[in-house]
Amino acid sequence: MKATDFKAQPLWQTLGQFPVNWPLFNGKPVPLGGMTVQKFFKDYWHKKPLLIRNAIPEFQAFFMPDDAFDALRDENIETRVIQYDETGWQLSHGPFKKAQLPKRKQSAWTALVQGVDLINAQGHALLNLFRFIPDARLDDLMVSFATDGGGVGPHYDSYDVFLLQAYGQRHWAIGQEKDLSIVPDVPVKILQNFTPDEEFVLNPGDMLYLPPHYAHDGVAVGECMTYSIGFRAPTYKELGIALLNFVEDNIELEGRYTDATLKYQTTPAHLPDAMVNDVYQKLQELKWDRSWVAECLGCYLTEPKPSVWFDPPQMMNFAQFKKQAAKHGVSLVSGTRMLYHAPWVFINGEHLVADGDDAQFLIQLANERISNLKQMNESRWRLLHDWYGHGWLSLNL
Incomplete structure (x- = not known):
């Protein structure tokens, strides 16, 4: 399956200036190169990759390498550094002291900065361009800074992602791998077997959409930065646990266990079958109410991440x-x-x-x-x- 190479139409200079014939959402352009949202959802979303050349023409990066280095030292920002050398893959989590970071001139290392939309107004504006997808699915803007040869290895994501090239160039190899097994005992998830179907280089303003589980490997050509717009795809287990926690606070089961017909026991350590049956029957009164699910999902999906904090203003009466x-x-x-x-x-x-x-x-x-x-x-x-x-x-x- 090949990625469609879709060329953008009219130019726009900044995040605040849009041509009138671009598809819009709430007055803002959808960066799909002039393609309608309806066509994108029908032909690409969750189905196949899409390469959009010049998705944001004359794009100017607003989060640069110096910003990434500042973020790496900030204890309030989630960051990681990934390197590959003769010893193999290495993963470190921030915050970092300056002496702990690789030199900028050192090749083959990558810095990942999560939640850039929370610390940069233009990052927030960029993320909002993708609100043609429900907010319940929209996650955050992650920025990847990489020196020449840097990357995170061939891998796949469990969610949809738009990869916008912001600065420099990145070489991408992608493929629809059937074997998604990963290399054991490695701190990052690297595919054991990766055979790309196609390869291309992205320049600033180019963007690549990848559906879930589509294998990809991005390698910096010189120093580069890529902005990743990611989406939430919680597992049903996570959602089930959240729902059970919600039910715990809202459950209503009347009465108390009784055993009025209890008989003399010669095996006192045995859990009585009658007790198991009684509790089982009582729990059948619990019904999975659709309104519970909606109420639980809304609370769960709006719960701030641990790294998100709010700064109350000087309070006005x-x-x-x-x-x-x-x-x-x-x-x-x-x-x-x-x-x-x-x-x-x-x-x-x-x-x-x-x-x-x-x-x-x-x-x-x-x-x-x-x-x-x-x-x-x-x-x-x-x-x-x-x-x-x-x-x-x-x-x-």
């Missing part, structure tokens, strides 16, 4: 906040995750029930992530003031 917010409007901060599924609205792992005009207001905020706060009532003001105090939203000053 309610009257001050109301005055400033009415004048300037508010926006969800980059780390805030907000979803909805009637009758719930979910934000950063918490949820509330909303209906009528209140629901419509919160739905609009979740979709647009910004609000000019027209036709507000007291309860909405109070809710936004509370979220502002948590650092979940900010004033558009």
